[in-house]
Amino acid sequence: MPERVGMEVSLAAAEAVKLCNVDTVSAYPITPQTHIVEHLSEIVADGELDADFVPVESEQTAMSVCMGAAAVGARTFTATAAQGLALMSEMLFIAANMRLPIVMTIVNRALSGPLSIWNDHSDIMAQRDCGWIQIFAENGQEVFDNIICAYRMAEDRRVLFPAIVNIDGFILSHVVEPHEIVDQETVDTFLPPYEPLHTMHPDKPLTMGAFGMPEIYAETKKAQDEALRDSLPVIQEVWDEWAKVTGRQYKRVETYKLDDAEQAFITMGSLGQTAELAVDELRNQGKKVGLIKIRLWRPFPTDDLRQVFSGLKRLLVVDRAYSFGALTGPVASEMEALLYDVDNRPEIFDFIAGIGGRDVPLGSFIEMFDVAERDSGTEHKQNFYTLEVRE
Amino acid sequence: MEKHNVFAAAMMPKFEGIASGHRACQGCAEVLAVRHTLKATGKKVVVANATGCMEIISSPLPTTSWEVPWIHTAFENAAAVASGMESGLKVLMRKGRIKESKVKAIGMGGDGGTADIGLQALSGAMERGHDMIYVCYDNEAYMNTGIQRSSDTPYGAWTTTSPPGKKSIGQVTWKKNVPEIMVAHGIPYVATACSSFLFDLEEKVKKAVATEGPSYIHVLSVCPTGWRIPAEKAISYGRLAVDTGFFPLYEVENGVYRMTYEPAVKLPVTEYLKGQGRFRHLTEKEISEIQRRTDEELEKLYLKVKMTNPQAMAAAAGLETGPCTTEHNKETCIRCRRCVKVCKDTVGVDALAMGEPEEGQKRGLPYMKDPDACIGCGTCNFVCPTDSIPMIEREGVRSIWCLDFPIRTCPQCARYYIPEKQVEWSVEKFGVDPKVFEVCPDCR
Amino acid sequence: MAKPMHEHTWRDIEVGSVVLEAGNAKEYKTGDWRTFHPVVDKEHCIKCAVCWMFCPDDAIYKTDEGYYVSDLEYCKGCGICANECTTKCITMVIEEEE
Numbered sequence: 001m002p003e004r005v006g007m008e009v010s011l012a013a014a015e016a017v018k019l020c021n022v023d024t025v026s027a028y029p030i031t032p033q034t035h036i037v038e039h040l041s042e043i044v045a046d047g048e049l050d051a052d053f054v055p056v057e058s059e060q061t062a063m064s065v066c067m068g069a070a071a072v073g074a075r076t077f078t079a080t081a082a083q084g085l086a087l088m089s090e091m092l093f094i095a096a097n098m099r100l101p102i103v104m105t106i107v108n109r110a111l112s113g114p115l116s117i118w119n120d121h122s123d124i125m126a127q128r129d130c131g132w133i134q135i136f137a138e139n140g141q142e143v144f145d146n147i148i149c150a151y152r153m154a155e156d157r158r159v160l161f162p163a164i165v166n167i168d169g170f171i172l173s174h175v176v177e178p179h180e181i182v183d184q185e186t187v188d189t190f191l192p193p194y195e196p197l198h199t200m201h202p203d204k205p206l207t208m209g210a211f212g213m214p215e216i217y218a219e220t221k222k223a224q225d226e227a228l229r230d231s232l233p234v235i236q237e238v239w240d241e242w243a244k245v246t247g248r249q250y251k252r253v254e255t256y257k258l259d260d261a262e263q264a265f266i267t268m269g270s271l272g273q274t275a276e277l278a279v280d281e282l283r284n285q286g287k288k289v290g291l292i293k294i295r296l297w298r299p300f301p302t303d304d305l306r307q308v309f310s311g312l313k314r315l316l317v318v319d320r321a322y323s324f325g326a327l328t329g330p331v332a333s334e335m336e337a338l339l340y341d342v343d344n345r346p347e348i349f350d351f352i353a354g355i356g357g358r359d360v361p362l363g364s365f366i367e368m369f370d371v372a373e374r375d376s377g378t379e380h381k382q383n384f385y386t387l388e389v390r391e
Numbered sequence: 392m393e394k395h396n397v398f399a400a401a402m403m404p405k406f407e408g409i410a411s412g413h414r415a416c417q418g419c420a421e422v423l424a425v426r427h428t429l430k431a432t433g434k435k436v437v438v439a440n441a442t443g444c445m446e447i448i449s450s451p452l453p454t455t456s457w458e459v460p461w462i463h464t465a466f467e468n469a470a471a472v473a474s475g476m477e478s479g480l481k482v483l484m485r486k487g488r489i490k491e492s493k494v495k496a497i498g499m500g501g502d503g504g505t506a507d508i509g510l511q512a513l514s515g516a517m518e519r520g521h522d523m524i525y526v527c528y529d530n531e532a533y534m535n536t537g538i539q540r541s542s543d544t545p546y547g548a549w550t551t552t553s554p555p556g557k558k559s560i561g562q563v564t565w566k567k568n569v570p571e572i573m574v575a576h577g578i579p580y581v582a583t584a585c586s587s588f589l590f591d592l593e594e595k596v597k598k599a600v601a602t603e604g605p606s607y608i609h610v611l612s613v614c615p616t617g618w619r620i621p622a623e624k625a626i627s628y629g630r631l632a633v634d635t636g637f638f639p640l641y642e643v644e645n646g647v648y649r650m651t652y653e654p655a656v657k658l659p660v661t662e663y664l665k666g667q668g669r670f671r672h673l674t675e676k677e678i679s680e681i682q683r684r685t686d687e688e689l690e691k692l693y694l695k696v697k698m699t700n701p702q703a704m705a706a707a708a709g710l711e712t713g714p715c716t717t718e719h720n721k722e723t724c725i726r727c728r729r730c731v732k733v734c735k736d737t738v739g740v741d742a743l744a745m746g747e748p749e750e751g752q753k754r755g756l757p758y759m760k761d762p763d764a765c766i767g768c769g770t771c772n773f774v775c776p777t778d779s780i781p782m783i784e785r786e787g788v789r790s791i792w793c794l795d796f797p798i799r800t801c802p803q804c805a806r807y808y809i810p811e812k813q814v815e816w817s818v819e820k821f822g823v824d825p826k827v828f829e830v831c832p833d834c835r
Numbered sequence: 836m837a838k839p840m841h842e843h844t845w846r847d848i849e850v851g852s853v854v855l856e857a858g859n860a861k862e863y864k865t866g867d868w869r870t871f872h873p874v875v876d877k878e879h880c881i882k883c884a885v886c887w888m889f890c891p892d893d894a895i896y897k898t899d900e901g902y903y904v905s906d907l908e909y910c911k912g913c914g915i916c917a918n919e920c921t922t923k924c925i926t927m928v929i930e931e932e933e
Contacts (some may be wrong), residue, residue, distance in 0.1 A: 023478075023479060023482040023483060023486070024475065024478045024479050024482060026475065026478070050482070050485070050486060051482060052478040052479075052481060052482045054474070054475070054478050054519065055519070056471070056515055056519075057511060057512075057514065057515030057518075058511060058512075058515070060467065060468060060471070060512070061468065061471040061511070061512050061515055064464065064465070064468035064471035064472050064475060064512065065471055065472070065474055065475035065478065066475060067464055067472060067475060068439060068462070068471070068472035068473060068474065068475020068476040068477075068478070068479065068496075069475040069476065069478050069479030069482075070475075070479070071462050071472075071475075071476060071479070072437065072476050072479040072480050072483065073479065073483060073488070073489065074478070074479030074480075074482055074483055076475075076479070090465055091464065091465060091468070094464050094465060097851070097852065098464070098851045098852070099850050099851035100851070160850060160851070193488065197850055197851075198849075198850070198851060198853045198855070200437045200460040200461075200462060200476060201437070201460060201489070201494070202434050202435045202436065202437070202459065202460060202494055204460075205434075205457065205458060205459050205460045205461070205857040206455075206460060206461075206853055206854060206855050206856075206857060207450055207455035207457050207460075207461050207462075207853065207854040207857070208461070208462040208463070208851065208852075208853050208854075209450070209462050209463035209464050209852075210450035210451065210452040210453070210454070210455055210463070210852060210854050211446070211447060211450055211451060211452060211463075212452050212852070213451060213452070213840060215840040215841040216452050216453065216840045216841070216843055216848075218845075219843050219844060219845040219847070219848055220452070220845075220848050220852050222845040223845045223846070223848040226845070227850075398883050398884070400883060400884040400885045400887065400888040401882070401883065401884035401887075403884075403888060407893050409893075410858035410860060410861045410893070411861060411865070411892050411893050411894055411906065411908075411909035412860045412861040412862065412863040412864065412865060412909060413860060413865075413892070414863075414865070415891060415892070417868065417869070417911040417912060417913035417914075418891065418911075418913035418914070418915055419891045420891065422891045422892075423889065423890075423891040426891065426893060449860065450854070450860075451840070451860070452840070452852055452854065453837045453838065453840065453843060453848075453849075453854055453859075454837050454854065454859050454860040454862065454863070455854040455856075455857065455858065455859060455860055456858060456860040456861075457857060457858065458857045458858045459857075589888055589889070615913075621914070622913040622914055622915070623913060623914030623915050623917060623918040623927070624918065625891075625913070625915055626889055626915055626918065626919050627918060
């Protein structure tokens with residue numbers, strides 16, 4: 001029986017990076033990512049990880065250094081949050097198009113303004129379209145496992161896309177949880193060294209980052225989009241193999257007590273843990289409620305989601321970000337688009353909650369459920385609800 | 392022409408790192424600089440290029456002009472990407488994943504991508520000490536996007552975003568001195584270069600390749616299109632920029648400044664400014680301000696050359712200096728006394744004398760008895776049969792017997808020929824017409 | 836040799852839009868840009884290679900006899916070679932209408 005160790009999730013994340021034998025770590029500090037990079041720099045300083053820790057002068061540079069290192073065939077890692085992610089935004093789109101398999105953990109934090117160091121998903125939602133694989137983790141073990149799996153997915157020749165693992169800031173990153181720290185041998189077998197498809201080296205000179213005239217640019221973007229969609233099965237394949245190795249099975253979309261459910265919550269990230277408790281509570285009250293957890297946000301798991309909706313009458317989406325001026329929050333809008341053509345589609349309710357570190361306890365989920373019941377089929381139904389905001 | 396044998400061009404490296412068929416303007420001295428940078432580095436490089444002229448003219452998908460590994464990602468991060476490549480290669484070689492070999496990471500950017508938007512990434516990379524070279528190709532504006540001003544646009548220049556008008560003279564700030572910023576980072580090698588002086592450029596690039604740690608080279612890249620000059624004059628104007636002191640050629644090795652080229656005759660800045668459409672609107676007042684400031688900057692530079700000379704630095708710190716490089720060589724001296732005799736009897740200065748013989752010796756050693764009398768004529772060096780009196784001439788100074796004498800350069804052949812003190816002495820003591828010394832004896 | 840830009844389908848695009856063939860932009864002949872082309876007076880050419888050194892387009896090559904002449908496929912007619920020639924033996928001559 002593998003040993004489980006209690007440690008702060010950020011440190012477990014760093015341990016996962018160490019086990020992946022990365023070559024270059026380049027990072028700029030930003031709360032609440034700091035513990036990950038601090039621990040990594042200690043690991044490197046003590047020689048436990050043979051890597052180059054590059055203490056860069058901004059997040060833009062952090063991503064640029066990762067791209068340079070990945071371009072020569074190195075395995076790279078960086079981490080950031082909120083403003084840092086926004087600052088490196090330009091490079092995210094480029095890294096994805098250039099197919100550089102960088103792995104990054106985003107310790108989700110609210111975007112300024114006003115300044116906030118606390119958790120919500122506005123930072124990652126603003127990068128929805130950047131072209132990276134985007135995975136959400138719910139607890140410490142998932143963080144640890146998915147960092148390792150992310151490298152395997154990203155570097156697969158059938159994928160070759162950079163990948164983000166999202167960790168809710170403070171709520172997840174700074175809590176102590178039990179982790180099974182998989183041993184080095186197992187990780188080495190699961191994750192072989194990175195063999196780049198194209199690499200920068202004088203033995204075979206090539207050009208990366210040529211510019212696209214209108215005559216050819218559109219073709220390159222379709223090629224990129226098709227390739228990202230083609231990675232859907234490979235991502236699941238990697239998770240299936242991880243399940244064989246560790247017994248922990250991850251899926252693009254996971255469900256909880258959904259089989260006979262008439263209503264379901266939809267969550268991403270750590271909220272899923274509280275939502276499960278809410279489902280249990282509501283079931284005790286005789287309500288047929290379940291939970292849908294979206295683990296893979298991009299590429300969007302269209303087919304997986306379409307399958308889980310059948311039989312549901314009502315969907316309660318929890319959005320941890322605004323999409324200012326839009327009809328709903330980001331996740332709900334994608335659900336509404338997904339289900340538009342489906343016969344007997346469920347009624348969708350959107351709850352924007354957990355903004356800027358606001359706690360979403362079990363009671364909030366119950367309140368969401370009650371509001372949905374109250375407003376269902378009436379003209380009082382709102383496009384989205386902001387129940388936590390004091391009126 | 393630089394002081395090189397004119398046939399040396401045929402011996403330059405043949406390697407072409409950027410192929411013909413690129414879309415640079417006619418007469419682009421920037422792509423010429425890139426061509427020679429890569430000749431000096433050779434094939435074993437990985438290049439990160441910023442968005443800009445050199446990137447656009449060379450890489451329209453699905454083609455490339457680059458014969459070396461080359462990557463472009465964005466505008467402000469050439470130095471960052473280059474430092475990432477350096478990091479990756481270093482670790483992969485250390486781990487035995489790729490074979491150990493000398494591959495140098497190079498970052499390339501224009502003045503905009505270096506001094507403005509790229510300054511942060513450059514500063515970070517240099518501070519972190521990566522083993523890389525950064526080359527700034529300075530054509531003095533954002534040329535690729537249509538000649539907008541940058542912080543390296545010279546004072547008074549027309550650009551599309553610093554046009555002269557009723558309320559403005561054009562660019563109102565002086566050119567940002569990025570090489571100085573780089574020296575302040577304490578990196579081992581900083582240099583300025585110009586594509587009109589290609590031997591100098593290649594030597595500097597070679598030095599940078601050999602340097603362990605960060606190097607920075609700032610290359611003045613004449614742009615006929617943006618500067619509004621005829622294409623065929625691209626090289627001439629680069630020469631004028633240097634010969635007027637507008638863009639001096641120097642290098643700084645571990646904090647020690649050294650001029651690598653001095654014009655035989657320093658020209659007034661008007662020679663450089665006139666004929667360039669971007670300066671056409673300048674008034675007398677503005678031109679004289681440019682002259683004044685150019686001279687001031689040059690003086691500051693010469694002062695740094697003097698002050699960072701290792702012996703000067705030691706003296707300033709009150710430290711014992713080591714033997715000067717022109718100390719009389721006691722080991723090889725055969726004590727023949729020719730130096731003393733010729734100084735006294737032939738030249739008539741009588742600055743040298745023989746010292747007391749040491750124990751076991753029949754004669755003593757010669758020494759400088761009267762440093763103030765010495766005129767630096769070098770006759771003692773000339774007659775010494777064992778070459779024990781070293782004489783060095785550089786940067787306008789002749790050094791002999793640990794004394795420094797400013798020395799004249801012939802305006803015709805550009806060679807050093809007579810110390811000023813010797814001229815003064817000849818005029819005062821023998822009433823020789825000073826006009827005689829205006830040109831060296833060979834050219835007279 | 837690369838397929839022309841406008842003939843690429845999205846499936847032709849290499850992964851990461853990487854260009855695998857170094858220097859393949861040579862296909863683009865910039866020779867038709869020029870108005871003037873350089874003519875070398877071989878009588879006075881001293882084969883010093885200064886013109887070759889200063890050509891921004893590497894459009895000067897050495898013949899078997901050791902003279903340096905312009906490669907008319909790429910020469911843009913900038914005139915730098917004529918301006919820099921040590922013996923001033925290069926003249927820029929206007930392109931004739933064919």
